[in-house]
Amino acid sequence: MFEWKNEYKVEITEIDRQHKKLLEIGERLSDLLKLKNDMDHYDEIMDILRELREYTEYHFAHEEKMLEKYGYEDLRLQKREHRSFVNKIIQLENQDIDQKQTGIELSMIEFLANWIENHILKTDHEYQDFLHEKGVY
Ligand SMILES: [Fe+2]
Structure with missing residues (x-):
């Protein structure tokens, strides 16, 4: 579900690297939630969710800074989308412990x-x- 595909490439080295990393964190979260045994994975789930949020925030800040620097006109739309995603992760982080243990459902992972x-x-x-027109690769 989180595997890297070539069509994901934007041909900007640093952005492609960050996107790969985002998917890699998602993959780890999804693997953990698929374990389906009774062990308590709460701490691990929380750690990965936090990592996902922190890395996402880092990635979005990087993108926004870059787009701002070159005067990209749809920046506000980007920012709005970025913020709603971060809020979604925060919602997950704030769910009840019980709910989280029974699993952030696979639908959430989807x-x-x-x-x-x-x-x-x-x-x-x-x-x-x-x-690319601005010479950024
Ligand atoms: Fe991105």
Whole structure:
């Protein structure tokens, strides 16, 4: 679900690297939630969720700074989308302990995977040509 695909590439080295890392964190979270045994994974789940949120915030800040620097006109839309995703992760982090232990459901993982895929394939591919024209690779 979180595997890297070539179509994800925006041909900007640092962005591609960060997107790979985002997917890699998502994959680890999804693997953990699929274990389906009675062991208590609460701490691990929380650690990975926090890592996902922190890395996402880092990635978004990097993107926004870059787009701002080159005067990208749809920056507000990007920022709005970024913020809603971070809020979604915070919601997950704040769920009840019990709820979290029985699993952040797979539907939630699907949501995260879809969101990341959508973010990379749609939102980020929209600025790809813009940045390439500015000589950013
Ligand atoms: Fe991105």
